[in-house]
Amino acid sequence: MIVEDDESVRKSLKMYLELEGFKVMEALNGREAMDKVMTSRPDIIVTDIMMPEMDGFQFYLLLKDQPEIRDIPVIVLTAKGSTDDIRCASLMGVDEYITKPLDPENLVSKIKEMLA
Amino acid sequence: MCAGRAPSAFKNMNEKIMDLYSQVVKERDTKEAVLRNMAEGVMSLDENLVITSFNEAAEKITGWKAKEVVGKKCHDVFTGFDNESGLMVCTPAACFLYNAMKKGENSCKYFLRLRAGEKNERFVEFNCRFLKNGASKYTGAVIVFRDMSAVKELEDLRSELISTVSHELKTPLTSIKSYLQLLLHPKADFEMEKVKEILKSVSNAADRLDRCIGDLLYASRVKSNQLVLNLKHLNIAALVNNILDSYKGKTPKHRFTVKISENLEIMADREQMEYVVSHLISNALKYSPDGGEILIGAKKTDGHAEIFVQDQGVGIPAKHLKKIFDLFHRVDMSNARFAYGSGVGLFIVKKIVETHGGKIWAENIEGNGSRFIFTIPS
Numbered sequence: 001m002i003v004e005d006d007e008s009v010r011k012s013l014k015m016y017l018e019l020e021g022f023k024v025m026e027a028l029n030g031r032e033a034m035d036k037v038m039t040s041r042p043d044i045i046v047t048d049i050m051m052p053e054m055d056g057f058q059f060y061l062l063l064k065d066q067p068e069i070r071d072i073p074v075i076v077l078t079a080k081g082s083t084d085d086i087r088c089a090s091l092m093g094v095d096e097y098i099t100k101p102l103d104p105e106n107l108v109s110k111i112k113e114m115l116a
Numbered sequence: 117m118c119a120g121r122a123p124s125a126f127k128n129m130n131e132k133i134m135d136l137y138s139q140v141v142k143e144r145d146t147k148e149a150v151l152r153n154m155a156e157g158v159m160s161l162d163e164n165l166v167i168t169s170f171n172e173a174a175e176k177i178t179g180w181k182a183k184e185v186v187g188k189k190c191h192d193v194f195t196g197f198d199n200e201s202g203l204m205v206c207t208p209a210a211c212f213l214y215n216a217m218k219k220g221e222n223s224c225k226y227f228l229r230l231r232a233g234e235k236n237e238r239f240v241e242f243n244c245r246f247l248k249n250g251a252s253k254y255t256g257a258v259i260v261f262r263d264m265s266a267v268k269e270l271e272d273l274r275s276e277l278i279s280t281v282s283h284e285l286k287t288p289l290t291s292i293k294s295y296l297q298l299l300l301h302p303k304a305d306f307e308m309e310k311v312k313e314i315l316k317s318v319s320n321a322a323d324r325l326d327r328c329i330g331d332l333l334y335a336s337r338v339k340s341n342q343l344v345l346n347l348k349h350l351n352i353a354a355l356v357n358n359i360l361d362s363y364k365g366k367t368p369k370h371r372f373t374v375k376i377s378e379n380l381e382i383m384a385d386r387e388q389m390e391y392v393v394s395h396l397i398s399n400a401l402k403y404s405p406d407g408g409e410i411l412i413g414a415k416k417t418d419g420h421a422e423i424f425v426q427d428q429g430v431g432i433p434a435k436h437l438k439k440i441f442d443l444f445h446r447v448d449m450s451n452a453r454f455a456y457g458s459g460v461g462l463f464i465v466k467k468i469v470e471t472h473g474g475k476i477w478a479e480n481i482e483g484n485g486s487r488f489i490f491t492i493p494s
Contacts, residue, residue, distance in 0.1 A: 006287050008321050012294035015314075019301050050283050078283075101289040104297045 001025040003033040003047035003059065004077070009100075013046070016104040022111070030059025037069055044111055049078035060092060073114045077102060157240075157261040163254050165190045165213055177238060177263045178230070190259075196228035196240075213244060217254055222246055227264070239268040280459055284328045288321040295321070335443060335460040338467040345385045345471060352380045352414045352421060359394050360412075369407025376414040382421045382492040388468045389492075395461045396425040396488045404429025404485065420474065420491040428485040437478055441466040465490075 002017075004010040005028050014024045025042055027033035031054040033047065045063070049056035056076055064070045075096040076089055089097045096110055151158055157174030159167055166189050170182035178185075178194075185193045190213065196206035205212045205226070216224035226242045240261050247256040295318045298304060299311065306314070337343065353376040360372050382389070393412075400410045408428030415422055432440060443463040469476040469490045476490035 006291070008291035008317055009287055009294065012291045012298060012317065016294055016298045016301065019298065019303050050279075100286040101293050104294045 001027060001033060001036065001042035001045045003027045003030065003045065003051070003056065005029055005048065005051040009048075013104060013107070017108070017111075020108050030054030030056060030062070033059055034062055037063065037072070038066075041069060042072060044073050044075070044115055046075045046077050046107065046111070049076060057088065057092065060094060064093075075107070075110060075114070077107075155262075157259075157263075159185075159190075159259050159261075161190055161213075161257045161259065163256055165211070165257070167193065168256070174261070177240065177261065194228075194230060196226075196230045198226070198228070213257065216244070217246065220252065222248070239264045277459075281332065285325065288325040288328070291321045292318050292325070331460050331464065335464055338464050339443065343388070343467065343471045345388070347383045347385060349381050350384050350386055350389060351378075352376050352382060352423060353378050355386070355389060356393060356412050356414075359390060359397060363397070363401075367401055367407075370401060370404065370410050371408075373409055373411045374413070375411065376423075377416075380414055380416060380421055380494070382494050384472055384492055385468075388472075392465050392468050392490065393423075393425070395465050399461070399488070400425050400427035400429065403427060403431075408485070416494060417491065419493060421494045422489060422491050424487050424489040426481065426485060426487040428481075431480045431484060431486050432478060434480070437480070440478060441476065 002010055002013055002024060004013070004026075010026055010028075014026060017024050025036060025040065027036050029051040030047070033045070034054070036042075037045070047056045047059060054062075056078065060074055060076065063072065063074065073095045075098060076094045077098050078100060096114065098107060098110065151169075151171045154171060154173055157177045158169075158171045159174050160169045162168050166187065167185050170180070170185050175181055180193070189208075191206045191208055191211045194206045195204070197203065198205045198212075204210060205228070212224065212226050223243070223245045225244070228240050228242055230238045230240045241264050242259055242261045244257050244259045246254055247258065249255045295314050299306070299314060353374065356374055356376060360374070363372070397410065397412070404410070404427040406429075409426075411424075411426040413424050413426070441462050443460060466476050469492065473493050474491040476488065478486055478488050480486050
């Protein structure tokens, strides 16, 4: 599942991942993602941080609070490069952290590694 | 003869003592005046870390009066948290002064998040110098502390700015990179139409990047007052309608209403006025995600034209109403349903209006939405 508010980034990543053979679900923000995760459990989630309505960190915490879905691995994808956010991500125990502009090839290898 | 001199010798001695006493009092008063008028908070502690003096600046920073704290143990008065770890470091069990003394140190420095008195949380830099009798026996400490809250606020703003600018620049760059990698993918076998569609998306993302960089450069030019006006008579209705033409068919949820008399003119720079009106309209659209009416109006007032853009959107939280025109100020949007912005647009808008000799302000409309109003000499 890709959780990203920017349509262009979301679509480009979706197309790239589909070309790699993945089936991709989309969500525009944390709240929408949470609803979708509850009904159709994805194998892995790639989420942005800065999103309206519910940001990536809030979504992550909510996800990890639910026993039935907390095992879904999460890759946090963000343009934030500040040390504060990296520290925040590591304090929260985020599984994987990639900074934009990302290399989609790199994203694919991370996804494969985490699903292996 | 000697007995005859005694009263005069006593008198001399008395005078000397009085002189010395006045000198001591003068020195004490000078020191007290220096301490009282220092911008930094100063407090002294005895060997048991009990507060023995507390100057006026210390009172101002903490909100406590000297008489309330003198005689109490430092860690019983202050509640401080380490700025880095967030751990409390002003408790009897974890007092940073006591820890430094245990290590035999002569001084220590700490940046604390301080909760003191009735005041809000302050960020305070503590510089402590221990007083010693000989090599190891501590006899007390003098602590000079500075309120760094304003510096911390600037630091937070700088960090917010880096993250915002970085988000605004890196997001379109990510989609450009992803689309190009998609076209270069070994399994990519797209029809020409699909390739064109992808390239159009790349071009749109590049335009967005260009706009963002342009806005940042524009903001920096505006900030250093390098705005040059090319003043001409402009018909407001024509200018607004021209801008609205570019939105035709693009925002089906919104309807535009224009209430401007046809002959209303202003003396203004066309390009800059287009920026102002376009930005206010695009803001109105962005902050009314459920749609509604966007009303653009103008009327003639005393020597000015008053122009407004009004939406039926989410409105502006009261505490942000004045600050929204500050550079990089953004309303916290984690609970709202609209996209992030770079925080430079309204700053540019305000500077343009002011350079034209006008004013701009924002207000909330009772019920829903907000209204941005600006004046330009007519």
